[in-house]
Amino acid sequence: MSIRISAVAAEYGRGLRRSLDQVIGQIDEAKRTGVDLLVLPEACLGGYLADLSDADSTLVHDDPGPPELSVAGPELAELAAAAGELVVCLGFCEIADGRRFNSAVCFSGEGVHGVYRKVHQPLAEDSYYSAGSGFAAFDTPVGRLGMLICYDKAFPEAARALALDGAQVIVCMSAWPTSRTGAAANLADDRWTKRFNLFDAARALENQVVLASANQAGRFGTLRFVANAKVVGPGGDVLASTGVDAGAATVDVDVPSELAQARRFMCHLADRRPDTYYPPHSMLSVS
Template sequence: MSVRVCCVQMAPEVGDVKGNVKRMSEYVDEVMSKEAVDMIVFPELVTSGYECGDMFIDLAEYVETSDTIHFMCKVAKKYAVHVVFGFPERRSREKKEVFNSCVYIDSDGHVCGTYQKMHLFGQEQNYFSHGTKFPIFNTPFGKMGLLICWDTAFPEAARMYSLQGADFLIVSSNWEKPYQDDWDLVVSARALDNCIPIAAANRVGKDKTLGFFGHSRIVGPTGKVIRSLDQDVEGYITADLDLNQSKRLRQEYYTFFRDRKPQLYTELTN
């Protein structure tokens, strides 16, 4: 089984939800007019921009009533393509019930669920609550796990998905300058840690004070880069993820799960 994934690298405008979603749909139009792609991945908070501050409270949307998600559902259905993107999610009227989330829409235009960012970075902690679950999404290609940006720096997050049987991981990110080398390293490290392929979309452009560098990448299960866009430019990359490769490699040399000793790791959670 394989899945052809596209990572879109774009620069959203702070607070311009309608404009950002329009550009997302234009990217889907462009990608699907040129090649057959199974899944398109956009960056973290691509609908709102990153440095929104208190605006996040007003920009946050309920999944069930979101105009943004409803529109992208129609786009996904039109092209029969799966779509993942980041947005500020509201769960209730309480301020603490706003999350930095990713939504997964299937090729029928149905919302399959959201993942709420577990590891909030810096100022995000002033506006978002952290997620508490690592949900597995069943896709036609295999089991998928979602991570958002800073989550990727934590080996435990990717391992949690792998222990649940994930076949591939998708990352939506707003990793900022000047930490390009860190980003490149952690994406490949999480792939190698778990012998699992990863598709990771990082944004470009500048918000109010932060700049972003791109380096979107599609990485194989041994951490080797299959495709990357290592320039600070908008664009996209596509590649096939062979989801059977991990199973073969885990039986041959990369026997991490067979050789691990969880009974010796109890101090990790103390």
Template sequence: MTRQLTVGLVQQAAWPDKSKSLAESEAGIRELAAKGAKLVMLQELHATHYFCQYEDTELFDLAEPLDGPTGTRLAELAAELDIVLMGSLFERRAPGVYHNTAVVYDGKRGVVGQYRKMHIPDDPGFYEKFYFTPGDHDAARNEGFTPIDTSVGRLGVLVCWDQWYPEAARLMALAGAELLLYPTAIGWNPQDDETEKTRQKDAWTIIQRSHGVANGIPVLVANRVGHEPDLSGVGAGIDFWGGSFVCGPQGELLAHAGTESERMLVTLDLDHGENVRRWWPYLRDRRVDAYGDLTRRLRD
């Protein structure tokens, strides 16, 4: 008998009004749980608009502690519906120290772990280094590239910009992750031409599917949708492209969302990954004695 897990992803628009954004998230969570999802995943920073398009110290007021109103509401939902729920918080850890944090709630057990985004971008329209402190990496304290144990399996949770780094996915896999989860917020500059838009989205999808292939485990990706203006008036805003998906351990697409709000439900065969790793034992054949230079910035 195979181990099966029904997972749900909420792809949604979000707004500066937290109550409106969270109501949309909650509706998706409830719908998916009613249809049998045991693990539900939300996108990055789902409680607010994507505020990192410009720099403004007043926007730090959006941050909350892990047990603040947003975290408390997500914990209550997970307990009520008896599901594992992955949410995303703009975390206020201390004055001047804020994180982009994915939090995992496991039914009535409450919070079972969190992951603070490790790779922080700083690009036009994505000024995240202004807002977010990178997470620490300390496996002994379950910080950084360390999976989170839940009642449905061991989750390798990473966040958005982390998705471009094979090292992050590999470290999660080496620590026993059974699934990779990527909550994300990515989209196009409306001024880009269609060819450039296609290249960007294809690259984003391919790199994450490749993490499934390289590590022999399924990958879940939840992205936001809708046009969000640059409230500073400087930029053209961002058209978030959606495209959330679930792929299996050979990179096979099991579900792939469009560009509008959507709730996705997929049943995974977790034992298939065991077979894939037997057929293609990448982890066995790694030349760990020859990779020391990976910890250097460049090889001269």
């Protein structure tokens, strides 16, 4: 049975109420077009950090930083009520036990299905957020999912951990910018755009899963984002993409069938040899 997956590339500002209204509009549009799983970018509720090169970037740019929200707060409850049967994944700044986390949440009208706190933190992000501590898949009305945030996709172990935990679909929410040095005038030519797309295809292919990748678009603070929201099949083939533009990459995927076909003869997960990986083993010397 197919599900309709939509991964979004869009620009989000700092204002929380405006972001909530924008997300509700995206939820309404997804429901109108029959989407079952909607994936929105990292930090879409009130925006991302204004700069990644300075530990005190919020002070340098006179920026209050992303709004701090609780998973149990009224904002996510409002979005869940709007979602109804639609399953939504999005990123936000979570406050818990006095610490801030760059988090992702998956919810529907039934409530919260899963929460993930970003583990891998690039550049100066760790001066603002605390790091998460692990990866776990979870069950939803559209199947078993796992979540990653942005830089996590650069680490094969992160997606592999989710696949080994039974994730059939991995959703990755990003605020992925252009290169910090020598950025290309044309977004499609930027080397960080190429890396973003390469990581998406590789993580889907090596785990033989469906990957839905959302990303911010436009500009925020000193950052320019590469967009390129997409849905990738378990063979690493891009099924739908926004390219460098804002928009939604939407496609119908029979996830169990696609995974079964991809894993029919060569199953990367089943063919693993974990006993040979860690700790490192000596190479056989040949004289």
